[in-house]
Amino acid sequence: MKKFDYLKPRTIDEALSLLNQYGKRAKLVAGGTDVMVMIKQKRISPDVLISLSGITGLDQIQYDGALRIGPMVTHRQIEKSQVIRKEFSALADAVDVLGSIQIRNVATIAGNICNAAPSADTATPLLVLGAQVKIKGLKGERTVSIESFFKGPGETVLEEGELVTELIIPKPLPFTGSAYWKHQRRLALDLPILGVSVLLSLDRNRISCPDILCATSPISTVLHAMEQEGLVCKEVRIGLGVAAPTPMRAIKAEGLLRGKRISDELLQEVAETASNEAQPRDTIRAEAWYRREMIRVLVRRMAMRSIERVIRPEETVFPTRAW
Amino acid sequence: MKKSISFVLNGEPVRAEIEPHLTLLHLLRDELELTGTKEGCGMGECGACTVLLDGRPVNSCILPAMEVDGKNVTTIEGLIDAQGNLHPIQKAFIEHGAIQCGFCTPGMVLSAKALLDENPKPTEEEIRNAIAGNLCRCTGYLQIVQAIKAASNQ
Structure with missing residues (x-):
């Protein structure tokens, strides 16, 4: 393996000045699970790795109205956070299926988004949860939305010498549920064929017959039965991964549903629109036509799961069925 | 340097x-x-x-x-004790035929140990989840899952 020096600054400012000093010769590492593999595969060859692990206090998850995730928080910490499982469920869904426990114990969520793979599991949950990314450089601090953070495969808005210092997720509206589905061939250690996240905020969390959600009938039948309830969608966000060069929002599809009464017909139209908005490619994992078909299927299912999480929160906090 | x-x-x-x-x-x-x-x-x-x-x-x-x-x-x-005895998980792997070529075994045993230290009575699903990051190309996993279950006295 190529030789490199390994530096462990004690403060963010020290890390920034080292980044500035070494420039393109340096690579920043958090958990290192992507960086070390890239070095081994000779895709990058930095002279210096600058690790954030020597800086104390960066591995904290705080919930004070907004959720604040430090840059050294691992996926395993997120997996074990009850507040995230309950209030930010899509993110818990993603970390449950990301890599293996060995990877999740080391890899960080900030590293996952900085690596900016179109398939990053945490990207679409962060999109639908409306995350903000706090960035620091020698010139100062700035905050960008997660949507503007991704520029292309492996590319972000981070400029040379900048690093991510925090992810901030606002408190969801009342009666909000969210869900992420990783469409994969294996149950673990796979890259997604597709990643689909949906967040729905409803006008209430009670319906006359919540048990309808336990039915094993087709989704259309369940939705027809629920139409009588007149549930209104106050807010909706749809995130698609491996569906375009960057993780994307299906903005047109969201617009069809926002403020409307939830019905079978409308959810079908929303899913169809999301599928049309995507720009999937033919790749080794799946062809574009198949990805479009599955977006149509999975957007509707994740909308159902979001509704289920609002109406029957206790029963649905663990991934069981996908509708 | x-x-x-x-x-x-x-x-x-x-x-x-x-x-x-x-x-x-x-x-x-x-x-x-x-x-x-x-x-x-x-x-x-x-x-x-x-x-x-x-x-x-x-x-x-x-x-x-x-x-x-x-x-x-x-x-x-580090799993053997001061007298040189194998760890109960290692013994269970031997008793249940959870080893064939043995190449995955050290990693598999350590993943199992981390699980049992945290969750002494795991369900089969929890066991399978805990070893999802350890590939074995010989056993088909069944004996490994059984060994871990036995090591947890279940």
Whole structure:
């Protein structure tokens, strides 16, 4: 393996000045699970790795109205956070299926988004949860939305010498549920064929017959039965991964549903629109036509799961069925 | 230029002068000559190189050795007790035929140990989830799951 020096600054400012000093010769590492593999595969060859692990206090998850995730928080910490499982469920869904426990114990969520793979599991949950990314450089601090953070495969808005210092997720509206589905061939250690996240905020969390959600009938039948309830969608966000060069929002599809009464017909139209908005490619994992078909299927299912999480929160906090 | 790190390895304090680009796996096998930890894919996929870092399973093949400074590392060699007896998980693996070629076994046993330390009575689903990052190409996993269940006295 190529030789490199390994530096462990004690403060963010020290890390920034080292980044500035070494420039393109340096690579920043958090958990290192992507960086070390890239070095081994000779895709990058930095002279210096600058690790954030020597800086104390960066591995904290705080919930004070907004959720604040430090840059050294691992996926395993997120997996074990009850507040995230309950209030930010899509993110818990993603970390449950990301890599293996060995990877999740080391890899960080900030590293996952900085690596900016179109398939990053945490990207679409962060999109639908409306995350903000706090960035620091020698010139100062700035905050960008997660949507503007991704520029292309492996590319972000981070400029040379900048690093991510925090992810901030606002408190969801009342009666909000969210869900992420990783469409994969294996149950673990796979890259997604597709990643689909949906967040729905409803006008209430009670319906006359919540048990309808336990039915094993087709989704259309369940939705027809629920139409009588007149549930209104106050807010909706749809995130698609491996569906375009960057993780994307299906903005047109969201617009069809926002403020409307939830019905079978409308959810079908929303899913169809999301599928049309995507720009999937033919790749080794799946062809574009198949990805479009599955977006149509999975957007509707994740909308159902979001509704289920609002109406029957206790029963649905663990991934069981996908509708 | 070599750098100095200190950590606790299988209960013993260790000080090592290392090239800063070494992985923990390289340090363990080639410098400290503890060859119980195996290299499979070398890319963090197969889990053959699993060791416990502060009690948590990690892939040592992609972990910079510099990251273990000040930490506690347990390898498969650290599982035998002072009298040289195998760990109950290791015994259960032997009794249940959970070993064929044996290459995945050290990592598999350590993943199982991390699980049982945290959750002494896991369900089968929890066991399968805990070893999802350890690939075995021989056993079909059934005997491994049974061994871990037996080691938890279930």
